[in-house]
Amino acid sequence: MxxxxxxxxxxxxxxxxxxxxxxxxxxxxxxxxxxxxxxxxxxxxxxxxxxxxxxxxxxxxxxxxxxxxxxxxxxxxxxxxxxxxxxxxxxxxxxxxxxxxxxxxxxxxxxxxxxxxxxxxxxxxTPLSDRKLESQLDSGRQQRENTSKSASRINLKKNDKIIVTDANDIYYALAREKATLVYTQQEEYMMPMSITEFDSLLPVDLFFRCHRSYTVNLTKIREIVPWFNQTYILRLKDLKEEIPVSRSKVKEFRQIMHL
Missing domain, CATH: 3.40.50.2300 (Response regulator)
Known part of the structure; x- marks a missing residue:
């Protein structure tokens, strides 16, 4: 402990x-x-x-x-x-x-x-810790990355309805307690799963887990702002929300974005 x-x-x-x-x-x-x-x-x-x-x-x-x-x-x-x-x-x-x-x-x-x-x-x-679960899910995502790009359409839930959504319409996802909030340009959805589980459903060529609480659509980034400790804040097209890039993800983010 x-x-x-x-x-x-x-x-x-x-x-x-x-x-x-x-x-x-x-x-x-x-x-x-x-x-x-x-x-x-x-x-x-x-x-x-x-x-x-x-x-x-x-x-x-x-x-x-x-x-x-x-x-x-x-x-x-x-x-x-x-x-x-x-x-x-x-x-x-x-x-x-x-x-x-x-x-x-x-x-x-x-x-x-x-x-x-x-x-x-x-x-x-809770016999399986959150960290072990995330490790298993990340490993599964890596395996899927080697064979496919994941589904291009995602089933989002709102008011007991299932909304079939083009993955590229999703701007970012945010961890919230035991659920995940998912944002498109106009709507907010709540998915009853961890952000790690939701992230595993997304196309790996479009989305990046930039922080333990955030996943962002790389095509929606409008501005990359240098922040403290050599990290970044991401500003998105059409939305006011600012997305942090954690220190542990900076190196990978720079490689992806060719910074």
């Missing part, structure tokens, strides 16, 4: 790291003192738990947790703060726990024990 600590006070960060190591098998892999840096990290990496202070720069812990709560695969969030007044909001965001500073070792130890038990229980309820 892997964790990150988001804390801008070094003594509090070091104390929490010590307590996690002393009372659990959880591996703390990274430390952050800025909310935006956490979001950038989570674009490229997965973690099982975030120990999250509320009073941090750029993006406070509540706003950060609210953003993370919209992820398809959400880590456990344990708030660590000196402020009692945010507890109700924290649990509205389905936080695992809300720990007050200064830390009480027994309280931390009990929380860590429950956290590890919850992690084991959730893993047991």
């Amino acid at each position: 892997k964790a990150i600590i988001v804390e801008d006070e070094i003594p509090a960060r070091e104390e929490l790291e010590y307590l996690v190591g002393a009372h659990s098998g959880i591996e703390v892999t990274d430390f952050f003192d800025d909310g935006l840096d956490v979001l950038k990290f989570l674009q490229e990496h997965e973690t099982d738990v975030i120990f999250l202070d509320i009073n941090i720069p750029s993006l406070n812990g509540m706003l950060l947790a609210s953003t993370i709560s919209k992820f398809t695969k959400r880590p456990y969030i344990v708030f660590t703060t000196a402020y009692k007044e945010h507890a109700a909001q924290a649990f509205e965001l389905e936080a695992f726990d809300y720990i007050l500073k200064p830390y009480e070792e027994k309280r931390i130890a009990a929380m860590l024990s429950r956290l590890e038990s919850a992690f084991k229980r959730d893993r047991a309820e």
